[in-house]
Amino acid sequence: MHQITKRLQAIVKVAVRIFFVLGASGDLAKKKTFPALFNLFRQGFLHPDEVHIFGYARTKISDDELRNRIRGYLINDKNASPEHVEKLSKFLELIKYVSGSYDSEEGFRLLDKEISEHELSKNSVEGTSRRLFYLALPPSVYPSVCKMIRNFCMNRSDLGGWTRIVVEKPFGKDLESAEQLSTQIGELFEEPQIYRIDHYLGKELVQNLLVLRFANRFFLPLWNRDNIDNVQIVFREDFGTDGRGGYFDEYGIIRDIIQNHLLQVFCLVAMEKPVSLKPEHIRDEKVKVLQSVLPIKDEEVVLGQYEGYRDDPTVPDQSNTPTFATLVLRIHNERWEGVPFVLKAGKALNSRKAEIRVQFKDVPGDIYKCKKQGRNEFVIRLQPSEAMYMKLTVKQPGLEMSTAQSELDLSYVQRYQGVTIPEAYERLILDTIRGDQQHFVRRDELKAAWEIFTPLLHRIDDGEMKPLPYQPGSRGPAEADELLAKAGYVQTHGYKKKTKTTLNPHQATRQECASA
Structure with a gap:
C-alpha cells in the first residue's frame, strides 16, 4: 500500500510531457511545428521542468546541428530582444535528436531508451509521461511509423500517462486510399488518440x-x-x-x-x-x-x-x-x-x-431602388488582415435622397x-x-x-x-x-x-x- 501511495505521489509531482517531432529535419517541422512549440513555451504554456522535445528523422545530425537548423526560424532582427534570446536559449536546451529509419525497430528502440533515461533523470515513474507524436511526414510512411510507435514507444495509460498521434494532411488521395490509411492507423490506436490536423481550423x-x-x-x-x-x-x-x-x-x-x-x-x-x-x-x-x-x-x-x-x-x-x-x-x-x-x-x-x-x-418591395447599389453581404476575411464586415445600403450624406453602399466594419x-x-x-x-x-x-x-x-x-x-x-x-x-x-x-x-x-x-x- 505504501509503495502504491508513493508511486501516485510521484505521478502527480513529476508527470512530464514529451513531444516527438518525426520528420524533424524537414520544412514543415522547421517552419511550423518548432516555431509553434517555441511560441507556446515563450507564453508559458510549456514549462521547462515538465516538457522535453525529441526530434526524429533519417538525417544523421547531432542535437546541436538540429538546434542550429531551426534557430533561424525562431529569431530574426525584429524579435532579437535580450528576453527573446534568453527564452530561445532555454527552449533549444529542451531539444534532443535521435536518428533512425521510419520502418525499423532499431531507431524506435533507441528513441524509447532515450525517453526512459529522460524520465529517470526527471525522477518520473516509467509510464506516467504524456507522449505526443507529431508526424511531420508524408502520409506514405504513416502506417510504418505508427506501427513502430505502437510496438516500442507507447506509454502506460493505467499509470496516468497517455500517447497521442498528430497526423498531417493529405489523408489519402481518394475515398479508398483514405479508408485504407484510416484502417491501418485505427488498428493501432483508438480514435481519441488520433488527431488529424487541418491548420485552417x-x-x-x-x-x-x-x-x-x-x-x-x-x-x-x-x-x-x-x-x-x-x-x-x-x-x-x-x-x-x-x-x-x-x-x-x-x-x-x-x-x-x-x-x-x-x-x-x-x-x-x-x-x-x-x-x-x-x-x-x-x-x-x-x-x-x-x-x-x-x-x-x-x-x-x-x-x-x-x-x-x-x-x-x-x-x-x-x-x-x-x-x-x-x-x-x-x-x-x-x-x-x-x-x-x-x-x-x-x-x-x-x-x-x-x-x-x-x-x-x-x-x-424595393422602394428605394437599391438594386443598383448591390445586395447586403456579410464577409469574413480569414487572411490576410483578418476582418469581418457587413455591406449595407445607407443614405448618402447631403440634401438629396440618394443611397449608397457602405459597411459596418x-x-x-x-x-x-x-x-x-x-x-x-x-x-x-x-x-x-x-x-x-x-x-x-x-x-x-x-x-x-x-x-x-x-x-x-x-x-x-x-x-x-x-x-x-x-x-x-x-x-x-x-x-x-x-x-x-x-x-x-x-x-x-x-x-x-x-x-x-x-x-x-x-x-x-x-x-x-x-x-x-
Whole structure:
C-alpha cells in the first residue's frame, strides 16, 4: 500500500510531457511545428521542468546541428530582444535528436531508451509521461511509423500517462486510399488518440464562426434559405507552385485546398447548432452537413491551369492537374435547400486572400431602388488582415435622397491593437495537449468528405474533365465568373471598401474591391 501511495505521489509531482517531432529535419517541422512549440513555451504554456522535445528523422545530425537548423526560424532582427534570446536559449536546451529509419525497430528502440533515461533523470515513474507524436511526414510512411510507435514507444495509460498521434494532411488521395490509411492507423490506436490536423481550423476567424452564428441573436433568423441567396468560400494565392510542382501535381488544387481547408469552413458555415460545445457534439453536426451534400454536377465545375505551370521541369508535359477550381455544393436539407455554396481556390491569381462571402437576397418591395447599389453581404476575411464586415445600403450624406453602399466594419488590426493573433499551429498543438479534439477531423467526417469529391477527382484523373488555361495574375478562367453568375451571385460594381488608417504605423490604408 505504501509503495502504491508513493508511486501516485510521484505521478502527480513529476508527470512530464514529451513531444516527438518525426520528420524533424524537414520544412514543415522547421517552419511550423518548432516555431509553434517555441511560441507556446515563450507564453508559458510549456514549462521547462515538465516538457522535453525529441526530434526524429533519417538525417544523421547531432542535437546541436538540429538546434542550429531551426534557430533561424525562431529569431530574426525584429524579435532579437535580450528576453527573446534568453527564452530561445532555454527552449533549444529542451531539444534532443535521435536518428533512425521510419520502418525499423532499431531507431524506435533507441528513441524509447532515450525517453526512459529522460524520465529517470526527471525522477518520473516509467509510464506516467504524456507522449505526443507529431508526424511531420508524408502520409506514405504513416502506417510504418505508427506501427513502430505502437510496438516500442507507447506509454502506460493505467499509470496516468497517455500517447497521442498528430497526423498531417493529405489523408489519402481518394475515398479508398483514405479508408485504407484510416484502417491501418485505427488498428493501432483508438480514435481519441488520433488527431488529424487541418491548420485552417486553428485560424482565428475560423474559430470565431460558431460564436458569430450561435451567440448573436440577429444571425439566427437570417441564416437560412429564406434570406441567403448564395455563399462563397474563396481561397486565392498570387503565386504559383514555386518549386513544389512535382508534389502539387500529385494532388491538384481540389485535394490540396478544397477537399480539406475549404470544406472544413463550409461545415462550420452550414452546420446546425450542436447540443453543446463538447467536441463530439460539434463534430457530429459537421458530419451531418457532409452527409447531406448532393453529388457534384459536372456543369457546376470549372477547372483551370495557369499558363506556364507545365514549364516546371518536375511537372509532366501533358499534366491534367488543375491549379484552379470553382465548384458548387448543394445541401439537401431544410435550412439550405436551393442555396448554392460556391467553393473557389486557385494559384497564380491576381490577389492573395481567403474569405467567406454570404450574399443575401434582394429586398422585396424595393422602394428605394437599391438594386443598383448591390445586395447586403456579410464577409469574413480569414487572411490576410483578418476582418469581418457587413455591406449595407445607407443614405448618402447631403440634401438629396440618394443611397449608397457602405459597411459596418470590424478590422482586427484596428479593434485589437497590441493583441497578437496566435498562429493556427500554436492553437492546435495546445488543443492536443489538453486533449480537445474539437478542431480535428474525425474518421467518419473524413470519409464523408472523400465521398463528396472522389467521383469528381476520378473523372479528372482519367482525363474526362480538362482544365482551362488562364493567365497568371488574372482572376482565373472567365467561365468561373459565368458559373458564379449562374449560381446567383450579383457582383457590386464601383463599390470600394475603405478603412481609415490605423494608429499602428505598420498598417496601411486597406481598400478592397467588392467583387469576389
